[in-house]
Amino acid sequence: AQSVTQPDIHITVSEGASLELRCNYSYGATPYLFWYVQSPGQGLQLLLKYFSGDTLVQGIKGFEAEFKRSQSSFNLRKPSVHWSDAAEYFCAVGAQGDDKIIFGKGTRLHILP
Amino acid sequence: DTAVSQTPKYLVTQMGNDKSIKCEQNLGHDTMYWYKQDSKKFLKIMFSYNNKELIINETVPNRFSPKSPDKAHLNLHINSLELGDSAVYFCASSQVGADTQYFGPGTRLTVL
Incomplete structure (x- = not known):
């Protein structure tokens, strides 16, 4: 069955620290992969997407993600988080x-000052 | 201009009432969706329409009825509201099913 797993419900990092949010998928076909962010009280906004080509994808707000077919993963990374990055992140x-x-099911990111 | 808009943003009502949420997109997309997000932030697809035709109808109570007067609009009507219907409802649109979805700001429904 097709599925997406985000193993971490909550992640807490200090402002300025690096971030990695995990996403694993189970899909029969070559997948299209997405990361969305939802700030409090807002709708979902696309951060980045992978359809084909370069497996390292750059997105908005300084985020990037890497598609690893062998690991069925599409982890989201940011080298230095800002307090405004506190939000819910969804892989799709x-x-x-x-x-x-x-x-x-989403990962809630908390930022420590 | 707002790409995907929903009205109202907040909706507070009594159990047993009937209410509607409206959604409009100005992106020229063919496909529109309704999602329900519960208090744990879990996002569940409810319905999908492609060019006014119902494509996806997940296991949603019959009290929920989507209506698409044209491909730019997808409204959600809910009959006999129950406490468990309290959630945030998101409308979204995309050009095709597996493409980038653009979300509206959400409608927070509270049933008392």
């Missing part, structure tokens, strides 16, 4: 021809 997966994308 789909494939060409699908009628929807599947969202993970």
Whole structure:
């Protein structure tokens, strides 16, 4: 069955520290992969996406993610977090021809001053 | 201009009432969705329409009925509201099913 797993429900990092949010997927086809961010009281906003090509994808707000087919992973990284990065982060997966994308359960990022 | 808009932003109502949430997108997308986000932030797809045709209808109570008058609008009508319907409802749109989805700001529904 197709699924997306975000193993960490909550992550806490200090401002200025590096960040990695994990995402693993189970999908039969070559996946399309997404990371979305949801700030408090807001809708979801796309950070970045991978469809094909270079497996290291750059996104907005200084985020990047790397697609590793051998590990079925698409982890999100940022070298130095800012207090404004505190939010809920969702990984999602789909494939060409699908009628929807599947969202993970989200990881809540907390930033310590 | 707002790409995906929803009204109202907040909705507080009594159990048993009927209410509607409206969604409009000006992106020219063919596909629109309704999601329910519960208090644990879990995002669950409810419905999907492609060019006014129902594509996805997940296991949602019959009290929920989507209506798409045209491909730019997807409204959600809820009959006989229950306490468990309290959640944030998001509308989204995309060009095709597995492409980037653009989300509205959400409607927080509180059933008393």
